Amino acid sequence: MKKVLLLAAFTVFSLATTNAQTVKKTTKKAAAAVVETPKVDGAGMVFENETIDYGTIPHNADGKREFVFTNNGNKPLIIESTQGSCGCTVPTKPEGPIAPGEKATIGVKYATDRIGAFTKTVTVKSNATGQETKVLTIKGTILGDPAPAETTPTKS
DSSP: OHHHHHHHHHHHHHHHHHHHHHHHHHHHHHHHHHHOOOOBSSOOOEESOSEEEEEEEOTTOOOEEEEEEEOOBSSOBOEEEEEESSTTEEEEOOSSOBOTTOEEEEEEEEOTTSOEEEEEEEEEEEOOTTOSEEEEEEEEEEOOOOOOOOOOOOOO
């Protein structure tokens, strides 16, 4: 009887250990698949975020933000131009080629002296294979200045 119980316990322990190792390997493979970006034959451009949400910010707050991207191709990426959708959106581009695998940024400055909600775009022209033109978006809301507190005259 002891041998049967010992054999049953050993079998259950072996199955549990084998299953745990299989789950651990599957989880590692799934995590690796999420991290890898597809490679492009030529120059490539993959953005961490294609939309920047400023959220709700105060009037005249700092309007500078950055779009971060990676060249996921096997050839240098060249950003030819960046153009804001209006004069209140001023983008800046990296100078010189971005090597394969290298990260770079496209800066954007929004004029936060305008009150209210906004949605603007930045058009990026490059030598990226299959997406020579890329449109990025910025959005948010700028609060008005707080109303001055009313003062009541004091008696002296």
